[in-house]
Amino acid sequence: MTPTTDETRGVRAITWARRKQATAGVWREFARDRGGLIGLGGLVLIVLLALLAPVLTDETALEVTNTTAQPRQPPSAQAWLGTDRDGISVLLLVWWGARVSLLIGFSAALLSVFIGTAVGILAAHFGGWLSTTLMRFTDFFLVLPTLVLAIALSAVLPRGIGTIVLAIGVASWPTTARLARAQTLTIEARPYIERAKALGAGHRHVIGKHVLPAVLPLVFAHTTLVVANSIIAESTLSFLGVGDPSRPSWGGILQAAFNSGAVSQGAWWYLLPPGIGIVIVVLCFTLCGRALETVLNPRLRGQR
């Protein structure tokens, strides 16, 4: 058994060395795009802050019963971004809201990309009636108004983060499916697929070894854009009042601000922070996504 393990180790070493080299190459290309770097830096910072919220802040301060400050106070030394209608620090709300918004954004994007990739690859690989059925199904979801579907789903299902994730995920996968299908079709037209089939490869081998590795980078770049969209969708749903009321999210804060008359009272500190938070996160994701697309598709490079 020893020679076999030695041998596999040798083979793996070759493979890993090459993968490391490829990753370094991708990073070098990515690092050339200043926008992408800024986006990535911003994202890392925001995600770290969101993850460290329980360490750096006190969650109990979010409870209405624990507040001592006056409601609707403009920014001051005690509350840097002022207080909300219950006297809770807006900074704290936005900080904790980031956790929910990012969690929902990532989970919904993952769900959507997973469904989309699976449907796209299967439709393109097998063709025939399966492809027709799957693509008609995709078209159906594509023309369905995303927001209405999401509202309907979250109205029917019990309220909670899971419902929101499901609603956004189910409503937004068709674009990914189209993308994965198109890429799979181009890959499958290449002669090396024919060669693999002639070597005796089955569906699993062709998809796993040839199609997926070629489709995933593209899907990955697309995912960053889907996350941005999911965060916006989550804010919209929460703002419309179908979100999870028990935990603050950016859309939820905006809704609370709107309902308590922050606009007419000129309480800008209540409205602006969650809105700016959404804009910054979405911008960071978009910058990253664009930079990744440029790395993966050399044809876009000239247009920088």
Add this chain to the structure above:
Amino acid sequence: MTENPGTDGAVLLELRELSVRYRAARDELPAVRGVNLRLGAGETLGLAGESGCGKSTLAMSVLRLLPRSARVDGQVLLDGEDVAAMRWGRLRAVRWASASVVFQGAMHALNPVRKVYDQIAEPILLHDSDQRPDEPPAVRHRVHELLDQVELPAGKAEAFPHELSGGQKQRVMIAMALACDPRLVIADEPTTALDVIVQAQVLELMSRLVAEHHIGLIMISHDLSVLASTCQHIAVMYDGEIVERAPSEQLMRAPQHAHSKALAAAFPTIGDPASRFAPATSNPLPEQPSERPVGEPVLRTEELRVSFRARGGRTVRAVDGVDLEVGENEIVALVGQSGSGKTTLARTLLGLQRAESGRVLFRGTPLPTSTSGLRDYRRQVQLVLQDPTSALNPRHSVYEAVAEGPRIHGLTTDEIGRVTRALEAAELRPAERFMSALPHELSGGQKQRVVIAGALALEPAVLVADEPVASLDASVRGEILALLLRLRIELGLSALVITHDLGLAWNIADRVAVMYRGELVEVGTVEDVLLDPRHEYTRSLLAAVPGGTHRAEPANGLRH
């Protein structure tokens, strides 16, 4: 002999110490180094060489059609005027009116959304100031005249490029090149994508037009015999320099430079006993036993029929009742024009295409239909594709590409040993050096060897090779063919080699099957079929082989 002004003494094109370098990421890559060349009016010159030798760069420098990254030194004198010194307006006037280009690959050089008429008329309208667009009758007359010259009916003017065949598209390209009565035409691989019979027609047409209109012609090709059949002189380029220039006949008969010799030897003369079972290779072939046991048929088809549903519900029968045998220890060449159903037959043999009726038998048992049965069958019968560059996944290293087959079949013990043996059998030595390489780091010939090694790793009984050398350079061609022959001699590997190249059959095959419109019209030993063809179609294929008369004639009277 190198400086030969034209019949009327005027020098049409003169290159003086021309050098072209391409700026790459860090350094400069020289493509052409100090070339001196003179072409008289009405003279024809063939430029031969392998890919990357700088022949296209040299030709494009005449009209300053090089990319921005190119740096040109030396002089290009067109009719005595330095092209490099021309102002933009003058250069535009010279382009097409004085010298024009027939580009490589007619299918890509024509605009797919414009009619043939508009495309031929375009240079006329651009250049002739006395034929403004408001005077269409004269232009229309000229376009029809041009179509007539390239032997296309006037009705084709209203056709779109996709409605034309490859040969017709190439004729349209030639008509475009002649539109402004240029004195020099540069033809860059004008027949590369065409099959033999169409190639012969296009070459004949070009020779006739060049002679009739007293045009100077520079024709680029990697195939010496193509050049020999159209050009008076041939210049052989190697690594950016012209290494030999001589009258065609002399160069074909007695090439001086080592590289010209290699080019001349790469395409064998059919009927020449010296090249029978002896493709041009630097590596001598093992002695083969004079008496070979006549093996049992390994792969056999019975009344095989394959059809496709074409657009509009019509069925097209690609393979029509084919009975073919590939014996143990035998190489069979399947020849025919493009579209004759050769590739479909190969795919059916491998179970990649379903037969409509008839059977494929491997050692007497029919081709299995179950997934696992097909997988086991494919261990025995392996495929080698035409273009090795696209047949290898660009993300997979050589090791992964070769190990792919064994992994699919669960042959995981001693994987490194298996891959090493396969690579060395395909003459990639030492195997370790190639294992971690990615396809783009290899040359064309090396890539094809990797594809062959990938097939060999399964230790198959039969190799089906679809145009295995069509996209390779002349010098590599001989090496790959020698490899196939050596595998037959040393490992007893049978092969079905699909090709449009009759010389290939003469080089390595034992038997030839000629395919025409889905049917086998003639099957027999190489000597019988190629030296004494029975069927009309085989004769026309043989007659279309370029440059046949320029070579040492075989004693047994193969006349064209």
